[in-house]
Amino acid sequence: MAPIAITPPNDNNTFTDLTQEGIKSALRKNAPSQINAASLTTATTLPPPEPATKAQDVVDAPLAELDASKVQCTYTTAPRSVPAVGSAEMASQKVCTDHMIQAKWTVESGWEAPTLQPYGPISLAPTASCLHYATECFEGMKLYRGHDGKLRLFRPDLNCNRMLMSTNRIALPAFPPKELLKLVIKLCATDGKKWLPKDRPGQFLYIRPTMIASDPALGVERPKEALLFVILCCFGPMGSTSGGIKLLASQDDMCRAWPGGFGYAKVGANYGPSLVAQGEARKMGYHQILWLFGDDCTITEAGASNFFVVWRTKEGKLQLITADLNERIVLDGVTRRSILELARTRLTSSSTSTDLETLEIVERKFNIFEIEEAAREGRLVEAFASGTAWFVAPISQIHFRGKDIEVPMVKGDSGAYADVLKGWLKGIMWGSDGMEGHEWGIVIDEQ
Ligand SMILES: *Cc1c(COP(=O)(O)O)cnc(C)c1O
Numbered sequence: 001m002a003p004i005a006i007t008p009p010n011d012n013n014t015f016t017d018l019t020q021e022g023i024k025s026a027l028r029k030n031a032p033s034q035i036n037a038a039s040l041t042t043a044t045t046l047p048p049p050e051p052a053t054k055a056q057d058v059v060d061a062p063l064a065e066l067d068a069s070k071v072q073c074t075y076t077t078a079p080r081s082v083p084a085v086g087s088a089e090m091a092s093q094k095v096c097t098d099h100m101i102q103a104k105w106t107v108e109s110g111w112e113a114p115t116l117q118p119y120g121p122i123s124l125a126p127t128a129s130c131l132h133y134a135t136e137c138f139e140g141m142k143l144y145r146g147h148d149g150k151l152r153l154f155r156p157d158l159n160c161n162r163m164l165m166s167t168n169r170i171a172l173p174a175f176p177p178k179e180l181l182k183l184v185i186k187l188c189a190t191d192g193k194k195w196l197p198k199d200r201p202g203q204f205l206y207i208r209p210t211m212i213a214s215d216p217a218l219g220v221e222r223p224k225e226a227l228l229f230v231i232l233c234c235f236g237p238m239g240s241t242s243g244g245i246k247l248l249a250s251q252d253d254m255c256r257a258w259p260g261g262f263g264y265a266k267v268g269a270n271y272g273p274s275l276v277a278q279g280e281a282r283k284m285g286y287h288q289i290l291w292l293f294g295d296d297c298t299i300t301e302a303g304a305s306n307f308f309v310v311w312r313t314k315e316g317k318l319q320l321i322t323a324d325l326n327e328r329i330v331l332d333g334v335t336r337r338s339i340l341e342l343a344r345t346r347l348t349s350s351s352t353s354t355d356l357e358t359l360e361i362v363e364r365k366f367n368i369f370e371i372e373e374a375a376r377e378g379r380l381v382e383a384f385a386s387g388t389a390w391f392v393a394p395i396s397q398i399h400f401r402g403k404d405i406e407v408p409m410v411k412g413d414s415g416a417y418a419d420v421l422k423g424w425l426k427g428i429m430w431g432s433d434g435m436e437g438h439e440w441g442i443v444i445d446e447q
Pocket residue numbers: 140266301303304305306331332333334335336386387388389
């Protein structure tokens with residue numbers, strides 16, 4: 001599939017750009033040591049990389065770089081048991097696999113050799129920076145056991161790039177994303193075979209790379225110590241959303257993210273404060289909050305997922321629309337990008353992959369009044385949320401200021417576009433439906 005550019009955010013000082021250039025510039029600004037540009041991940045959506053720029057131009061002391069080839073492995077002597085499919089244990093999101101990755105960083109020496117070690121608690125001083133100042137960021141990806149028996153990751157390079165962007169936003173140390181990717185692959189290769197048995201195709205493990213500032217000092221200042229870790233967690237099937245997701249629009253007195261803030265980064269500080277609203281939504285019978293922003297009720301995201309609408313304009317044009325990334329109040333989701341790229345390749349007028357009417361792909365600021373009006377005039381076609389955790393989740397209803405906006409679902413429990421997009425993504429992730437060899441599906445060699 002030809003690479004397709006997705007509107008990059010206007011980048012001035014803050015690094016939100018997941019392109020090769022954006023990453024190089026972030027590494028130059030924040031690198032703990034010399035970065036060899038050749039070690040950067042090959043981003044799949046981007047123009048060809050420029051010649052290497054050495055970070056030593058701006059960094060005096062050469063500190064040790066994160067280096068996956070130095071990983072020291074200690075295998076468990078107390079293997080954990082794999083929960084049964086469908087068990088409460090499996091769904092508890094508490095059970096992790098036998099091993100984890102750890103890597104320590106200090107401002108004096110840079111990155112220590114990473115370790116693959118038995119899964120277990122980490123020890124932190126009660127004064128640790130992350131416990132007080134939210135110096136924490138994370139990623140969320142999945143390891144899929146394919147219907148063809150293979151283990152796959154889905155575009156993991158983009159998650160590793162985004163992790164670097166998030167660490168940048170909260171003064172955590174830089175690292176070459178490609179090295180993080182190698183560590184993720186190492187862990188998946190080690191635990192994949194046992195925890196995703198070949199006779200359980202269609203299952204997945206949730207991968208959680210995390211970085212925290214571990215400084216044992218209470219001062220409010222740039223972290224001098226950090227810990228990177230990666231764990232693999234069992235997840236049951238996602239909560240049943242048959243009948244579609246019901247969204248509660250956020251109240252006027254609350255927002256998730258704001259211009260100049262950090263909504264575009266996967267930092268822990270974005271999530272704790274959203275739980276009050278989410279709890280209220282659940283109590284009222286809704287699944288998630290639809291986060292609006294500002295007096296004009298701009299649409300941003302649904303829970304921790306991106307949000308898409310298919311509608312017909314007043315002029316009769318069919319459009320797939322989602323919020324743009326320009327104000328940095330929306331997270332640049334890997335699923336979002338992938339949906340936009342697949343839709344641009346397969347659902348616009350130049351393509352003929354389905355029987356569906358072709359549509360125009362639009363990334364722009366839009367608001368809930370436009371959705372309300374489209375619904376009133378019979379122009380609202382469907383809506384869905386997208387993210388690694390909830391995948392592609394069709395939306396059936398949006399509650400806004402005391403009224404329900406009913407969202408059509410022509411296929412019963414989904415709209416037609418969500419259905420076809422979900423099918424393509426599933427095929428890539430689980431190696432089926434003729435999508436086995438797709439370049440977004442990275443096959444892991446099991447140990
Ligand atoms: C993780 C996340 C998403 C989805 O991103 P994916 O890369 O598609 O998983 C969307 N919005 C928020 C706020 C998120 O944290």
